[in-house]
Amino acid sequence: MNYKRGDILVMIMALSLVAALFATLWGDSRRGEEVRILAGDKQLALVSLSGHREIRVDGPLGTSTLEIDNGRIRFADSPCANKVCVHDGWASRGGEVVACLPNRVSVAILGGEYRFDAINF
Amino acid sequence: MNRVVQTTAEDYRIAWLTALAITIHILESALPSPLPGFKPGLANVIVIVVLVSYGWRAAAWVSLLRVLVGSLLAGTFLSPTFLLSLSGALASVLILALASALSRWLPRWGAGPLGYSVLAAMAHMAGQFAVAYAVFIPHAALLNLLPILMCAALIFGMLSGMIAAAMISRITTRS
Numbered sequence: 001m002n003y004k005r006g007d008i009l010v011m012i013m014a015l016s017l018v019a020a021l022f023a024t025l026w027g028d029s030r031r032g033e034e035v036r037i038l039a040g041d042k043q044l045a046l047v048s049l050s051g052h053r054e055i056r057v058d059g060p061l062g063t064s065t066l067e068i069d070n071g072r073i074r075f076a077d078s079p080c081a082n083k084v085c086v087h088d089g090w091a092s093r094g095g096e097v098v099a100c101l102p103n104r105v106s107v108a109i110l111g112g113e114y115r116f117d118a119i120n121f
Numbered sequence: 122m123n124r125v126v127q128t129t130a131e132d133y134r135i136a137w138l139t140a141l142a143i144t145i146h147i148l149e150s151a152l153p154s155p156l157p158g159f160k161p162g163l164a165n166v167i168v169i170v171v172l173v174s175y176g177w178r179a180a181a182w183v184s185l186l187r188v189l190v191g192s193l194l195a196g197t198f199l200s201p202t203f204l205l206s207l208s209g210a211l212a213s214v215l216i217l218a219l220a221s222a223l224s225r226w227l228p229r230w231g232a233g234p235l236g237y238s239v240l241a242a243m244a245h246m247a248g249q250f251a252v253a254y255a256v257f258i259p260h261a262a263l264l265n266l267l268p269i270l271m272c273a274a275l276i277f278g279m280l281s282g283m284i285a286a287a288m289i290s291r292i293t294t295r296s
Contacts, residue, residue, distance in 0.1 A: 003286075006224060006232030007239075014239050014275050021268040 032094040032109035035073050037066065040104045049073060049092075049109070059103035066107060073107055075100060134175065135182045142167040142187040147194060159270075161277045162242060164191075165213070169238045169285035174292070177221045181214045201257060205249045212248025213241040234289055235282035242278025246270050 037044045039057050047055065047068065054076065055066040062079030072092035075085040078100050085100035091109055099106035146164040154160060164187055172180035188210045192203040220240050224231030232240070250270060254263055 003235055004231055004233040006220075006230050007236035007282075009230065010220075010232055010236035010239050011279075014243055014278075017243070018268065018272050018275055021271055025264050025268050 032071075032092065032096070033111035034109070035068070036108045036110055038106045038108070046110075057105045059100070059105045061103045064100055064103050064105045066105075073109070074098065075105075075107075078105075079103060131175075131179065135171075135179055135186070138167055138171050138179075139183045139186045139190070142183055143190050143194065146187055146191045150191075150195060159273065161280065162245065163281055163284070165238065165241055165245070165278075166281045166285045166288065168213075168217075169234050169241065169282065170288050170292075172217055172221065172237055173234055173285070173289055177218050180217060184210050184214050204256070205252055208252040209245035209249035212251075213245040216240050216244035234285040235279065238282030238285055239275060239278035242274045242281065243271060246274035 033049060034046055035049055036046050037055065037057060039059055044057060045055075049068055049071045052069050053067075055068065057064045057066060059079075064075060064079065064085070065077040067074055067076040069090075072090040074090045075088065075098060078085050080100055080102035082102075085098055085103075085105075088098045091098050091107070094109055094111050097106060097108045142164040145167065149160055149163055152160075165184075168180050168184045168187075171183050185207075188203070188206050189198075192198040192200075192206065195202075197203045197206075217237060217240065220232055220237060250263075250267060
């Protein structure tokens, strides 16, 4: 069997189409766009998740440092004892929440497609 | 007024080849399938062989008649299955028209059975999917299936393309 040049062309196009479909439809479509920062029960700010910056939030124990990095956010530093919030790591998906209960600071990501309807602890 | 329907040799050829495609289609529908509506589409081997040997018009006839008669035999005529099958066949016939016209226009870059088969299989799946999405299940979650379905279409298209190429080379060496 000999294959023509057009066959190779078609194969290349077909493979790249399938690859593009996997990349776009199986990519992370659930990324959030904004993050809501709460201190105590007050909403401090609604910030965009784009770019890179640090945000300092004051709580009863001291200052928590939040780090935003191209669509994700984390607690970079916290004055609390256990540092559960810091160990939680990066959050990027809509509906994800990271909280530092001792310092009463929490961040909740808005937008994107929520992975869960509700979460109960 | 009395009109006699004249049948040509080409009509007979199309009828025979369509019968072959229908037989393969019916046999294939008896095979178990991992996913509903998920079939290798081996009947398309015949469509590709016809396209390469007798041209696009004959291939379009075989493809669309296969859908019509196949659905009558399987009892799915005018059902959702039939609609999906028909939209897939129409999409693949259209892309084959485009591809064979391009092959005639630029013979150096023309496609052979393998290329035609992959194009037809992917167009068939895409057409079916578009109708399924637009008419039956307009939900974003369906889109998650599209990459897998198109990947399967690519693999099965390659497979039937190779079978078609082997068939064509046997037919041409024998005659």
